[in-house]
Amino acid sequence: MGALGLLSQVVKEIKTIIVKQSTKQSIGADLENKVAIITGGGSGIGKSIAQLFAENKAKVYILEIDEEKGIKIQDEIQGNNNFGKFYNCDVSNETIVNTTINKILDLEKRIDILVNNAAISHIGTIEQTTSFDLDRIYNINVKSIYLTTKYVIGAMVKNGGGTILNLASILAKVGVDERFAYSMSKGAVLAMTLSIAKDYIDQNIRCNCICPARVHTPFVDDYLKKNYKGKEIEVFDKLSTFQPIGRMGKPDEIAQLALFLCSDASSFITAAVYDIDGGVVNLR
Numbered sequence: 190m191g192a193l194g195l196l197s198q199v200v201k202e203i204k205t206i207i208v209k210q211s212t213k214q215s216i217g218a219d220l221e222n223k224v225a226i227i228t229g230g231g232s233g234i235g236k237s238i239a240q241l242f243a244e245n246k247a248k249v250y251i252l253e254i255d256e257e258k259g260i261k262i263q264d265e266i267q268g269n270n271n272f273g274k275f276y277n278c279d280v281s282n283e284t285i286v287n288t289t290i291n292k293i294l295d296l297e298k299r300i301d302i303l304v305n306n307a308a309i310s311h312i313g314t315i316e317q318t319t320s321f322d323l324d325r326i327y328n329i330n331v332k333s334i335y336l337t338t339k340y341v342i343g344a345m346v347k348n349g350g351g352t353i354l355n356l357a358s359i360l361a362k363v364g365v366d367e368r369f370a371y372s373m374s375k376g377a378v379l380a381m382t383l384s385i386a387k388d389y390i391d392q393n394i395r396c397n398c399i400c401p402a403r404v405h406t407p408f409v410d411d412y413l414k415k416n417y418k419g420k421e422i423e424v425f426d427k428l429s430t431f432q433p434i435g436r437m438g439k440p441d442e443i444a445q446l447a448l449f450l451c452s453d454a455s456s457f458i459t460a461a462v463y464d465i466d467g468g469v470v471n472l473r
Contacts, residue, residue, distance in 0.1 A: 229307030231258030233406035280333035330374035350393030386460035402466035432467030
């Protein structure tokens, strides 16, 4: 074989390797047959996580209080020939959470992944926060994680391990105007993450949390429309530039990090707190 022939053969082999590599999934991204529960999976970040996990062949169970949104994401996942099942669930209600998780366990006999994403927001200083506001934030953002984890973790222990991922916020770590109750709740999420990770490390259960900055979800658009009518673009730009990187995050970006942290590729990671914040914590 002449020099040109040899060069042609080498180029061909390199192209073949590149094509093979490009068709491979990311290491550890395959969640095939893993049973995953995602709370608040009907919209925003939770919806993106549910879709991405299903695309990576997890059996995704969505706990969502909004029936219309829950059915819609279930149909979207199933329409792509993936597994998704919606349960109408108030994650702050212990009886309902216990019953729902038992239904999933009756079907699957195990739960491999729990993503605690369900949350609500609140705007106001301590003086502007009523006892009702505080209780409502606590019930959805904090108590729900206690309940879902409490009723899942026994099954994980029995099955030899599992992964828990909590959605916190950078507001657990930095002060922002008029976010008293919400910041309180996300600080609790971070603390619970570390406690669970410590208590169950010997049972092969990993627990981590993600701390996003502002993420562009339907909630943001609704908030601007309700509170800043006629000034939506101006306020949107202001909220975007709060992140040093110059924009809000995208739900899909949070979902990609969630996928990694719930996959076997992150098997050496527990009790970790991941900022995904466009530089807020370190650069502002």
